[in-house]
Amino acid sequence: MKLKFIGATETVTGSMHLIETENNFSILLDCGLYQGLGQETDILNRHLNVNPSAINVVLLSHAHIDHSGNLPLLVKQGFLGFIYCTPPTRKVVELLLFDSANIHEFDIEYINKERELLNQKPLEPLYTYHDVERCLKHLKTIPYNQEFQLNDQVSFTFTDVGHILGSAAVNLKFNNGTGKLTRLTYTGDIGKYNDIILKNPQPFPQADYIICESTYGDRLHNNSPDSDLQLLNIIRKTCIEKKGKLIIPAFSLGRTQELVFILNKLKNKNMLPNINIYVDSPLSAGITNIMREHINCFNESFNQYLSKDADPFGFENLKYIIDKEDSKALNNQKEPCIIIAASGMMDGGRIKHHLIHYISDSKHTILIVGYCTTNSLGGQIKNGKKNVKILDEFYDVKAEIATIDSYSAHADYSEIIHFLSCQNKKKVKTIFLVHGDTNAKIIFKEKLIKEGFLDIVIPHKNKLIHLS
Numbered sequence: 001m002k003l004k005f006i007g008a009t010e011t012v013t014g015s016m017h018l019i020e021t022e023n024n025f026s027i028l029l030d031c032g033l034y035q036g037l038g039q040e041t042d043i044l045n046r047h048l049n050v051n052p053s054a055i056n057v058v059l060l061s062h063a064h065i066d067h068s069g070n071l072p073l074l075v076k077q078g079f080l081g082f083i084y085c086t087p088p089t090r091k092v093v094e095l096l097l098f099d100s101a102n103i104h105e106f107d108i109e110y111i112n113k114e115r116e117l118l119n120q121k122p123l124e125p126l127y128t129y130h131d132v133e134r135c136l137k138h139l140k141t142i143p144y145n146q147e148f149q150l151n152d153q154v155s156f157t158f159t160d161v162g163h164i165l166g167s168a169a170v171n172l173k174f175n176n177g178t179g180k181l182t183r184l185t186y187t188g189d190i191g192k193y194n195d196i197i198l199k200n201p202q203p204f205p206q207a208d209y210i211i212c213e214s215t216y217g218d219r220l221h222n223n224s225p226d227s228d229l230q231l232l233n234i235i236r237k238t239c240i241e242k243k244g245k246l247i248i249p250a251f252s253l254g255r256t257q258e259l260v261f262i263l264n265k266l267k268n269k270n271m272l273p274n275i276n277i278y279v280d281s282p283l284s285a286g287i288t289n290i291m292r293e294h295i296n297c298f299n300e301s302f303n304q305y306l307s308k309d310a311d312p313f314g315f316e317n318l319k320y321i322i323d324k325e326d327s328k329a330l331n332n333q334k335e336p337c338i339i340i341a342a343s344g345m346m347d348g349g350r351i352k353h354h355l356i357h358y359i360s361d362s363k364h365t366i367l368i369v370g371y372c373t374t375n376s377l378g379g380q381i382k383n384g385k386k387n388v389k390i391l392d393e394f395y396d397v398k399a400e401i402a403t404i405d406s407y408s409a410h411a412d413y414s415e416i417i418h419f420l421s422c423q424n425k426k427k428v429k430t431i432f433l434v435h436g437d438t439n440a441k442i443i444f445k446e447k448l449i450k451e452g453f454l455d456i457v458i459p460h461k462n463k464l465i466h467l468s
């Protein structure tokens with residue numbers, strides 16, 4: 001059996017790994033987009049580095065676009081098989097892929113105007129709305145903890161990893177026909193323990209090989225029980241003392257609902273100032289509705305909360321903004337307010353328009369609550385850059401920049417080690433570290449060796465590895 005790491009090797013985006021069995025059955029684990037790598041991003045995304053028609057199935061760990069976002073291109077370029085995912089992932093990925101197609105179709109118009117000035121040929125969008133429609137026909141859902149036989153020799157089971165709604169580890173079983181069984185688990189992205197909404201990551205079956213994410217392989221989260229109060233203090237300082245606006249860039253999936261739930265709890269405790277809160281994202285509104293339909297997927301304490309408040313994602317003063325004109329109208333409003341908008345890394349979406357209005361005025365605050373790659377606009381702002389390019393223009397960063405780290409959807413290194421503790425370390429032949437910056441992986445490798453795991457490999461891009 002061969003394993004090839006195609007994406008998310010030197011980065012945390014572009015997840016894609018290929019398994020080829022001895023009988024030439026090809027399985028692609030995820031097919032994600034690269035994000036936040038500047039000009040290189042588009043080039044990387046246009047070259048899949050696999051032969052789509054030679055792949056038999058795709059197993060999708062979760063809906064995040066850096067894991068699912070290049071599936072339409074895979075289908076467009078000749079993939080004919082099924083894409084398996086959990087039922088909630090199916091619903092979420094549909095929204096995210098249509099949104100992604102819109103972004104690509106919009107961006108290409110802008111890129112082509114620039115290319116025309118340089119006498120360069122126009123580019124096609126990476127994929128279109130129609131390509132997404134075709135791609136969605138390939139999706140098949142398999143519930144958590146139900147073993148599914150792909151053929152006589154290969155089966156898989158999804159187990160919950162508590163990262164986002166529908167997220168799963170993929171646990172594969174290979175039988176080579178002579179009674180020899182090989183098990184491989186791909187963790188996808190691992191969530192944290194004791195999340196306010198999601199269930200804890202679930203233990204998974206003993207594996208011979210593990211492809212493990214390592215986004216926070218070098219970090220511990222500041223799991224301060226006071227993070228809600230920290231948020232409240234930032235709201236009070238910005239909106240009450242300075243009479244400014246609090247701008248929160250947030251991923252539409254997960255982080256936005258988490259923030260809304262925290263604000264809802266503060267509201268129910270009469271702690272929230274009487275200001276308007278806007279979730280300015282049609283995508284967030286759609287995903288919030290899907291979350292409302294999947295309440296059974298959430299943890300015990302969240303379910304208990306529901307008995308007191310039937311809608312944890314809605315309350316007085318909170319408005320979801322769908323229409324583009326309503327979004328623009330927010331910037332004419334003089335009163336203090338909170339605006340939550342995508343994207344979390346600030347590289348796309350409506351957040352850019354809000355940043356243009358507020359980033360150069362010290363009265364306002366930009367609150368960063370999620371992971372940002374170093375080169376992304378969010379990464380630059382987070383790292384203290386004083387002048388940044390947004391759309392076509394440069395802006396001085398004078399707004400207050402605040403960060404709350406404890407809202408991560410990823411496990412930190414102690415939580416990943418806890419997640420792996422269900423394994424007999426001596427039986428795990430190799431752990432491959434993916435989805436992390438190089439430094440995070442090197443540090444995490446040392447930690448895993450100290451824990452007693454035998455062999456930790458940091459694979460290079462496109463490296464082919466033979467598994468025994």
Ligand SMILES: [Zn+2]
Binds near residue numbers: 064
């Ligand atoms: Zn993810």
